[in-house]
Amino acid sequence: MIAETVCSAVSAAGLGIAVVTAYRRRFLAAARIAAYSLVPVGLVMTGVVGWLADTAFSPTAWAGFGVLGAAWALFATTRAVERRRGGTRAERKAARGASREAVAPTASAPSLGPAAGPAPRPAARPAAAPRAGDSTDDFSDIEAILKKHGI
Secondary structure (H helix, E strand, O other), X not given: OHHHHHHHHXXXXXXXXXXXXXXXXXXXXXXXXXXXXXXXXXXXXXXXHHHHHHHHOOHHHHHHHHHHHHHHHHHHHHHHHHXXXXXXXXXXXXXXXXXXXXXXXXXOOOOOOOOOOOOOOOOOOOOOOOOOOHHHHHHHHHHHHHHHOOO
């Protein structure tokens, strides 16, 4: 009985706030507030509030909620472990088998044709000595970026 009275009072207060909001020409917000304020009365009229009041004081119902929570925790944990491992056991087994079949077992060397002796190495080029003017070029790029951003 008291839950129904509280829900009715909350709905009446919410509708009052919606009227004040509509008076201030904020009709979209007023409609949203009115929708939220009608929810408690709707719950009372459908009997959900009575059912919740009966459930809240039932030890069996609380034990049921505990069992549901444990089941949810198990599902979440197994899903997290499955994501970390990379799929189900069958998927991992199939992936291992596919990776073993990717390379032919008799392939020991690449078959690029007959080798014509050692390949000639390209001549090593000496590194160019830095010029005195290069350091200013490096800073000019940085200055351009800073100017672009107004710094």
